[in-house]
Amino acid sequence: MKPRDRGLLTRVLLSQIAGYRAESLIGDLTEQYVQGRGALWYWRQVMLAILTSYLRLLRIHGLSFFGAIAVGAAGVQTCLALVQWMSEAMWRWELAMFGPALTAADLRALEHILFWVAWTPFTAVIYSILGRLIAAIHPAHSRWVVCLFTAFILQSRLPWTIRLFLIDEGDGLYVSYAVQDLTATLICVVGAWLGFLFHLRTQRHIELPERELPE
């Protein structure tokens, strides 16, 4: 393959070379190729330059990037454990208070009330804080970190939601749980992005130059 063809692959590969004096580096490679270096030499150098670019990024941003992901993952696990503990405590309280007086339909209604009144605002706030926190830990690529965080939320929750849909026996009981779970997942994702947007807003506020007062 001739590098001079300037095909899509060449453009994509060269765009991966980033960082210190990247334009001059690419120019040096092109100049040496034009002066007679082989295509094999050129592509080997391009691959080495891409590898060096990524290693440089990892060296500069690696700690804060993985730190942000670790904080996000730990936050999700803590939140899940907290919700589990609260649900069990409330369940025990319901049984102790009303016990045999409640029917299955009453318990389901109570569950829905708890979900919308207690769980939803609590989770939205927690995930907003997490979204804002991880964006602040790694501000250089905050959008990507929040993308990864929401992908982590989806992969940890969606399989269970799909399973609830699949195991439904036609009475709609598990479907209602699945819908509730899907709503919860969306609340987590929206919460994380709201936190990110809030982070962006505060960043912009910091970056705004001071305007001179009119005379």
Added chain:
Amino acid sequence: MGKGAHLTTYELMAMLAILRLGKEAYGVPICREIEAHSGREVAVSGIYAALERLEQRGLVTAELGEASPQRGGRAKTYFRVSARGMREVQAAKQAFSSLWNNLPDMSGISERAS
């Protein structure tokens, strides 16, 4: 040797190549100079990584030059060794010379190694 980390072989070779090339010290001739004297192919990105470290330590300075069609319209970056860089090179030379002078006869060692 001055404060801070010692120069690596790559960094020292890059600085010596810059000194040899004078005003024409940009990526391509620097690589050619090192290849000609070391007899090994160099990774251009490796040279730039070394130059980045040197610039961060204030041992070399960089200046953006002209672009040319031969380079795909991309500008050259010219490098120069700073005064601090010169002191580092001199110190490295003195250290190498001193170590080299007191070496025992190596003819026997090289024969055994081969």
